[in-house]
Amino acid sequence: MRIATWNVNSVKQRLPRLLPWLDERRPDVVCLQETKLADGAFAELLADELAERDYAVAVHGEAAWNGVAILSRVGLEDVVPGLPGGPGFPHPEARAVSATCGGIRVVSVYVPNGRTPGSEHYEYKLAWLASLRDMIAAGPEATAVCGDMNIAPADEDLFDPDAYVGQTHVTAPERAALAELQSLGLRDVMRDRWPDERVFTYWDYRAGMFHQDLGMRIDLILASETVAGRVQASWVDRHARKGSGPSDHAPVIVDLDEAPDGDIGPVVPPPSRPVVKRGAKKLPQSP
């Protein structure tokens, strides 16, 4: 069973990349973020294309901003939009959707950005993460929280830690909130598999950041013990960040043993990129 998560940065704009990617990677479960479409518009755009590919769909979106979805070919039950009782800004936003797929409680999340440490939006981010933790704590053991956490778990997840001092995504309260979520027994399966690898999932569109591999690892698959124990492969699909019209995020893909159809899928793929010593690369400055 193959699970993937991808912040597509507008599913409408990403359609020419998303559909071929589904056909190439053939994930069983896909968590999408930043769909940026209301549910009706999502269905109008994608319902037929996804049905052709045997995907059932759970969407929770809004026009223009945010929006999450789960696509599944291994069942889609007990769909819950949002974080019940969770905070808003000021109103609840479409940043989470949960469903049970192939026996796993799958949650697609788009954690608030936070904008500036100490701001209202930052407090909202922390409150939102606490609410997510509460929901996961009340759920079943077999769980996978997948999505754009908007937190780099450690300095190793940044191309240049110095460039992020004082910024969101790296502050102690954000990392503590993530650690609290993980303390429920969720493992960062990507980092477990590649403990010393330079591996990023997001690269700014500007200044050729991707081509210099100046990025961050903020898209995670957090799996409970029984799920993490089934991981056969875990990688970042950097190919999806290349070429024309990419999202600024790359998908994270995890393969579990015992796919429902008995097919474990492709053999273990190569690491996301060759081992490169972490350097003190700096963001190129404008003249």
Place this chain on the structure above:
DNA sequence: ATGCCTGAAGGGTTCAGA
């Protein structure tokens, strides 16, 4: 010059993203 891209909304420019 936080706005070197990109997307979206609503107009001909602003805001958000991380």
